[in-house]
Amino acid sequence: MSAQCQILVIDDDERLRSLISSYLTQEGFNVSVTGDSEEAFLIIYEKDPHLIILDINLPGANGLTICRKLRHTGIVTPIIMLTARGDDSDRIYGLEIGADDYLTKPFNPRELVARIRAVLRRQSIAGFSLFETESIVYKFGRFVLDLKKQSLAKNGEDIHISGAEFALLRLLISEVGKPISRDQLVARMTSKEHHPDQRGIDMLVFRLRKRLDDRETLGGMIRTLRGVGYIFVADVSTEKGA
Template identity: 35%
Template sequence: MKILVIEDNESVSSMLEMFFAKEGIEGVFEANGLEGYKKYQQGNWDVLIIDWMLPDMDGVTICRKIREEKSTVPIIMLTAKDSESDQVLGLEMGADDYVTKPFSPLALMARIKAVTRRYQTTAPKENVEKGVIKTESFKVNKNTREVVINGEPVTNLTPKEFDLLYFFVQHPKQVFSRDQLLERVWSYQYYGDERTVDVHIKRLRNKIGTSQQPFFHTVWGVGYKFDETPVESHEN
């Protein structure tokens, strides 16, 4: 695994460098935001770990620019900011996850594994069709991580957005609470951080839904469900 870390705190970078060496991870470290963004453009990365506050270009700006380029590389934000609004901003800019400082390397490793687990597929070619789900509007291929809606390819989903979509199309019209989605899609507990689910649902609605057919419906007091039925049909 090859990870780019853009972090200007020398002690944090040193800690991660030692931990990555023990885990057999190739870590590349950059302390300047602008230089880190340039380094991202020059390489192929399995994961990006980006600090929020950086010289010359902050982490949120880096994340936004990367997503504007349609890149789906998993991004984990490191932040000393623990307010909900700050965390939501990072997620809305395209981050797949965030870790609040101070943190343990093991906790960060759990997040790295979670965002990459279904991003890197090793399925043999002859089993590709086993990972394909077709619905009235969708064709979702788990193995190639391709999404087609009504014949049009979708290329701007982040890894976690794809995971969430794939989970929902497997369970049409079934209602899931936020806690259930955190367990089933993120594969670990967020300890009550349900806002993470809300942000990812919002991003999916904006990217693939319409006002007449949002696909992801809020079930008040419970959670969310995936339903391809147009909104007007629900109202009748």
């Protein structure tokens, strides 16, 4: 599970960041670190990590504020929150606003790894239930979207894509050539685990365009309809998968 799995550690304690990064790297994870909340958002939008380890007591925008902002913008990346306090109110509030787990400092690094793997397993199971399990493959340009495998490939090579990005691309392709409003996308993307808003949809489209090397031009695959929403215009063929 850890192979090619990207973890972002957000903590202003440089020594702890280094220790966590070293331990997770030894366990086979790819790790990015920052102690700055503004830089954290840049890394999240650029690298789209599989999981975020988030200190609650950051200077400036604290961990609770960051967690709440991520969830309000439709980003459902799993979050494990860290705190030096054992205050139940912080723990409960963190879980209420969308954190997936909670760990109080000091902690055993082995426990952190166990919690990371548990959260990723839960996300994998929940994410799979969001999509159809039929064996259908969509082909468009140099890309292949496999519903059964929940994978996106370009020229035969897999491309990392988050569950939310996969769901949005699948919706756009299923309505190829038809305009879809942001409200419709919000409604169809909403589930027990996922509560996007229009800004969240726009950010997912931005990230999808990067995955697809797509530009917002007349020749692009995902085109913006001002005041309406989006339309997917690539030539799409459909076939049964393995």
